[in-house]
Each structure stands twice: as C-alpha cells, then as structure tokens.
Amino acid sequence: MKKLSLVDKGFLVSETKDTPMHVAGISLYTLPEGANEQEFLHSLAETLRTPETLLSPFGDRLRTGRMGLAGATHWEPDPELDMDYHVRHSALPKPGRYRELFNLVSRLHSTLLDRSRPLWEMHLIEGLQDRQFAVYTKTHHAAVDGARSIHISRSMLSSNPNHIMTESPLSLQSWERYKSALTMGKPPEYGHGDLRNVSDMLKSSFDSSSNILRAVKGFAGAWSGEGELSLPHLKVPRSSLNTPINSSRRFVAQSWPFARIRAMGKALGGTFNDAVLAMCAGALRQYLQTHAELPDDSLKAMVPVSLRQESDLESGNAVATISADLATNIADPAERFRTIRASVQAGKQYFSEMTPSEVEMVSLIMQAPALLLMPMGLISQLPPYNVTISNVPGIRETMYWNGAKLTGSYPLSIVTDGMAMNITLVTNADKVDFGIIACRRSVPQVQRLIDYMELALSELEEAAGLVSAKPEPKAPKKRRAPAKPKVKAEQKAEIKPKAKLKTKAKPKTKAKPKTKAKPKTNPTHAKK
Template sequence: MVTLLDPTSLGFLTVESRQMPMHVGGLHLFARPEDADDGYERTLVNQLRTVPEMSPLYLRHPHRSARTAGQLVWETDRSFDIEHHVRHSALPRPGGGRELLELVSRLHSTRLPWERPLWESHVIEGLSDGRVAIYHKIHHALMDGVSAIRLLNVVLSDDPEERGMLAPWALHPAPVEGASRGPAGSTDLAHVSLTAVRSALGLLAEAAGLPGALVRTLSRSVRDQPSTVSLHSPRTMLDREFTGARRFAAQDWPVERLHAVARSSGTTINDVVVAMTSGMLRRYLLQHDELPRQSLVAMVPVGLKARESHLPSADGGNAVGAVMVRMGTEIADPAGRLRAVHESMKAGKAALASMTPLQIMAMSGLGQAQAMLPVLWGASGLTRPPYNVIVSNVPGPRQAKYFNGARLLGNYPASIPIPGAALNITCTSYDGKMCFGLTGCRRAVPRLQQMLPFLDEELALLEEAVGA
C-alpha cells in the first residue's frame, strides 16, 4: 500500500541530511509501579512490544521508485520488526543524570533509516534512583510536537490502577489529531478526487489575499519590526560549524514560578520562557566573548486567533504561526529584557492576527524557507541566519499520568536544531512543572549543559526584578 505525502511531510524529508536529522523526540521519566519486581524493565519492554494491531502511522516509511514516477510516497513496511524499533538499553555506573543525558544525546544524533518506519523507542534502565527512562524519537514528517503531546493524553491514564494499556504505536480508537496522515486505503497516484478539486478552489479563493500579506510582511521585516520574516538577526557562534552530532540537556521548574513572574509583570508565560532563554544566552555568549551588540532573534511558534478562513477545512479560525521575536539580549536588566520580549511578541501576534490561516501558513513558511533554502543549496554559513535560536512552548497535561501503573514524572522534549540556529529550546508543561529540553549541535554549542544553571539563575533574577 502506498499513500501520497502532504507538502509539509515532503518538505521535512527533502531537507534532511546527515548533518540535519529531521526527527523530534522526548525523554520520559517514570516511577516504577508499587508492585514492580526486579525485572520490571524487561516487563515494560515486553508490554511495549506486544501490540495486537499496529497503527498505520507507525508502519510507514518513505519510498521512491519508477513505479511511483520518481516521487516520494509512504509505503507500508511488509517486513515490520518491532524488536528493531522497541529497544532495551542500560546506563553505565553510577547511573546519574549525566550518564542518562549523554546516552540520549547519542541516540538523538543518529538519523532514522528510510527503509524502515521512521521511529524508535528505547527503554533505559540503570538509573541509580530507581526511576525508568524512555527515550522516543519519530520523524517530523510523521508527527509534530503538538501531536506528540496529544498522543500522551490518548495513551496514558489518570488512573494509577489501570492495567492492560497499549503502547503509543498500537491502533487506538481515537486517531491523533494533527499527525500526518494519508488516505486510509491504497492511493492511485494518478487519481485526484472531487474533494481535492473543491479544496483547491477554496485555496485559490483565499490565496487572493496573499500578495497583500506578503507586501505587509516584507515591509515590516525591512523596518526591523516583528514579523514572520527576519532580515536583521546578527551572526553568532550558533550559526557556525554545524554537524549532525547532538547534545541534549533537560531540567524542569515549577510552572507557578513562571506564572507568578507573568502576573507581576503583565506578560505571558510564553514571554517568560523566552526571557529566561534570552538571559541565559546573554550569559552563555558573554562567557565565550561572542555576545553581539544587536539583539538575537528567536523563532517562536505561537497559537493565534486568526481572521476567519474560507478554506473548506478550516474549523473556527485557529491557526499556528511563527513570529520572529527580538530577545533583548543587548539589555543587561532582566525586567527590561522581559519588557522587550513582550512588546516584540505582542507586535508580532498583532501582525499575524489580521491574516487568514492560509496566509499565516504561507508567511510563516516564507520564514522557514529563509532557513532551509541555504541548506538545500549548500550555502549554509554564507548568508545571514533568519533567526538565531528556536524557542517553543507546548502545553501538556496538567495532572499526573500513568502507563500501566508507572507514574510519568517528567516529559522533556528533544527537537531539531538547524544550520544558523544550532540551538533548539522546546518546553512543555506537565503536572505543575515546566519541562525544558535543550537540543544543540555538539560543535556549534559547546558545553551546552552549562545553560541549565544559567536558566535557573535567570528565573530567580526575573522573580526579583518584578517582585514575584
């Protein structure tokens, strides 16, 4: 069975290289169930490998041949081997956080082979405190971070006594909204449905506003105002010597601390996340004598209430766009940096709020094209980066979650750094904590783990500065 790729999935596969693997992932820490024995990790591996029926999403791999007229399609793996995808690993002694993060860094560095379904899951034992870790990665062409968080709500339970729960890759009654899906059955590559034609007509109708949106976007960018496109980001050490080797670091803070800063300053929790990152990068770059006089620019995905769409598939006008935010890294005062971030974010959201979802996607895609085209053309490092860092905040479950009695203690996202922005900071809220996952190029971002205490110090300074 083959299915067509949507344009987004095709884009993620096209830009992938050894230097830039395009998978997202996460480190999940669990407490053992109260009735767990010494062989619990082996039991967990067997639970994850015992799947009555696989979800079609987890059986796909990309394929191209003369039969597909040379175009990439999804093909179902006819020789699927779940033991290849669900693996059992152990940490060396002493089994601390350092050993765990070093292992996850290595696992996140390896590219997923196209001849198999594009995902892996590793059950990791040997933590000295008795916890169990699972590192999972899946290609961005199959699933994004928002879909991964939604999957947690489908797979995990609020009930610590519930048993017999299925693995994420098992076929569940409710599909994961937002995951990349093709038609349910076989697809004739020459066939175009009536629905597709109608959708195309809807797109053409809405696309009439694209030229105006493009002019407004570029005009704001030329004037160095917040937009989906940046023309004024400075050169830093984060856009040099990009390689495929990754380093991953993770830590969490109480969400209430961030909320308190936001309330006291009249900002948002997303602003506080970006301001923490800004202060951390200011410290880190000063330490390496690399802080530019000009503010760094962060690419920040934001949820927007866009103007009503005329697309047949639109539902309620919600949209997700990307805003290029001035981080205020040139400002020494923590409160001043937070204000600068808030004003930049506010202006960027206002610029996008007047657009339809299609226009938001198109303008945000233009910003991503700035980053990806030099990669495709082999010109990375020769042009000014469109942004310096990626900062993303994905809301997660507010209450504790369980998998067959094992309590999820922490959920730390691992994402995709790119040439020009060799550091990706993705965080998600879970059970009263804000869990940060930092993913960077091992060469362009040396000693990345030093950023964790810097983030902690910056949160404390923000609390002091705004009286939180």
C-alpha cells in the first residue's frame, strides 16, 4: 500500500460536486491507412481491458481509517476491479466536428469520479471527421500530476508507426519496460521550460530553518510593497473569473507552432514560458475589455511548478506554485511582457535556495488562507489568484499508438470557486496544444479566448519586430484607388471608338429625347 501525501489528500478534501478535482486530457489520433474505425477502436479497447497487473493508480482504490481523510490514507489494490466500467467506447453525433467533441468532453469533465473505485476513466471516441478518433482520459489529481501523466501517456506510444503494442499500455509490465528504456539512456524528448524546472536549481544543502525564515521575510516584504514578488491574495482584483461556480464546464482548445511562440519570447528577451504567459495575459485583457470589466489592478496567475526529479516517475504530486503578475493593466505588449518576466523571475528567486520539501512547505503555508476561505464560501471575495496557467512538458516528437498518429494532445485541469478558468498547455511534437476549461455560467463565450490569444501573439510579434507594422495590410486598398484614373489616362485613344459602340448600343437613350421633344409644346401650354 502507498500512503498519500498532504498535497494528495488536499485534492480529496477540497473536492465537491461543483469542483471535481480530476485532471484530464483529450488526444486526437488519425487512423492508419486502410483501418476500419470501429474495428480499430474495438481492438484498442480490448487491449486496454486485459492487463495482467495494472500500473498504479489504475488498479488501486482509496483506503481510509476511522478518522477518514483526517487520518492515514492509502492506495490499495481493488479486489473488485471492473475494467469495462473504466474503459468506455463512445460515438459523436453527426457531423462529427470538434464542436461536438468539445461538447462531449465538457460534459464528461463535469462529473465526479466514483471514490469506491480506482479514480480514473478512459473514453475511446469515434465519429470524428477526416478519419480521426479521440481518447479522453481523466484521473484524480490525488493520484497523478501533469508531469507523471505525460510519462504514462509516453509509455503508451511509439515513435515507430509500425510498432504494435500487444499488451495493455496500462499494465505494470509496459510501465517497467518504459522505465528501463529511460535508465538505458533512451529518454523521451521533453520540452525544458524554466518554470517547470525549478527543481534543478533547488539546493538541498541549506539549513531549513534559515530558508524558512528567509521565505517569511520575503513574504512580509511583498505585502509591504517591496520588490517584484507577487503572492496569493496580494492585490488580486475581482472579475467574472473570480465568482462562485457550478458543476457545468465549457472546454475549448487550439494549437500554435512551438517555434513561433519561442521566437517571440526570445526576441523580447524572455523564455518560452514568459511568452506563453504574455500571450494568455493579452487574451485575458481583451476578453475582459470586450465584456467591459477589465479591472484597474493587474490579474494574477497561479503558475504550477514541477519539483519532480528526472529520475522520479512514481510520485503522485510534486508541485509548488508561483504567483505571476500578468500586467493586464498595461496596454503596451512589450512593457507587459517585461513586467511578467520580472514577476516570474522574482518568484523563482524566492524559492531558489530552498529544498523541494521546503518549497512544498512554504507553498502549503501560502495556500492556508484559501483552505480556510473556501469552506466559508468567501474565496470569491478574497481570491488568491485570478486564473491558473500551467505549462506541462510534453513529447517533442511525432508519436503513434499502434500505427495511429497522435495529432493533438489537449489538457484539461481544474476550476474552483473564485478561479473559474484554467489554461493548461502541452508541447506536442512541433506544436503547443492549449486546453482551456471554464465554468460555463461564470465565464460566458470562453471560445472567443482562442481568437484573442492569436491576436495577443500577433501583437507581441509586432512589438518584437518579427512581423511588419500594421499599416501594411491597408496597402491593397491604396493600390486599387489610384488604379482607375491610370487606366482612363492610358486608354483615352481607345475610349472614343468604344464610345461610338456605346452610342449604337443605346438606341433607347436616343428614344428618350423623342419623348423629351414634347417640352417644345410645353411653352405653348405655358403661354396659354
């Protein structure tokens, strides 16, 4: 049996009907050439349902003592495991667009997982256009974090389109083979971002008491207005993003080229993660402006940070958080980018001399007010952040599942009272796949955020000098305007003969003067 950590139990304690605490992903695949969709998906489902021994937590259920979650809580093997319950086969209504897929995923993500069973579900979804199918998988956050879920996904896939997996990708045997490949020097290619790699700079040689004291001093300094450090509940404005929520969700997704976002961040003197935050900040600013509710103070984002060591593949959660100032009160995109970068650097510096356990402890201390406010129903009055923006390192090569090409990998995370939107992104081959989940009631028309993100990216590219200035798109109109006089001037000689043709072609116009000949009689009528 494996004992749950305080962080793991925190996701169980804070879960309600309106705030499910599971993370999920929707993966898009293209069928192999010549494959029959129903037969192919049936084969995948059968393989998934027949493991010899399941990888944890897929075969484990919760076990608590007399004190419930307040006491010791463990994962234990489920003696009544029903794989038909966990692996499901669904079909989309016609015409099978992404709209129908996202509507289905929104409903699936709104419901709680059954705590009497292992806390996960997988849905194989057929009926998409262009010979695509989708796989929606959700797992309770008490069991996995984003980094481990990527490892689990990677163990199911192969870079060889001809590779066929004959055993369940959820099996312990498949997982052990994947770990062996890592130890033999064949790790998957993951993106390496500064925000998720804070653990590389954390040093375990420092005395905990001195580091905690330094953290408390930094905490006090931030509240007094010193430096760039942003903290939970500190100058966090209220908006529609920070209202009580219900269980209904709305999910939208979009992809952008990885190289495009990275080039923008580099040109502005920052990292890929800075670029992502600036892109989201610009979109949120436009969204709130459109709804006439942009606050005077800047929005603050909770940015999860992985503390997982590269060799650690088994931990459920190894996460801390940075509070990032999104500078949504700044109109200039370049200045907004610089403010975001300074805020993130201050947050990283704050944790830089702590061990992973110290970072986790300080993060829990920072979240303590929220844990008190949430059961009192006051979290939307004093929100710790406005939105969550999470960058999960993904797979940086083209992958296949039994010959089906992975074409998209869109994450879905958690929204809570007071934080009604969550933006999570995953790097996938040469793309960045964004998944946006929000409370349908609190954040209306969330699908427009996709357009605003493209607009924000274009503005940042222009500020960085990567694209032409805005006046250029108006050039075609300027060319068409003077074109007419030039044509008339050049073809004056041709106009005369054409005019004769026109006069011949218009006998009716000559007939009109005959009718107008009557005005000769008009004067006589006038004399009379």
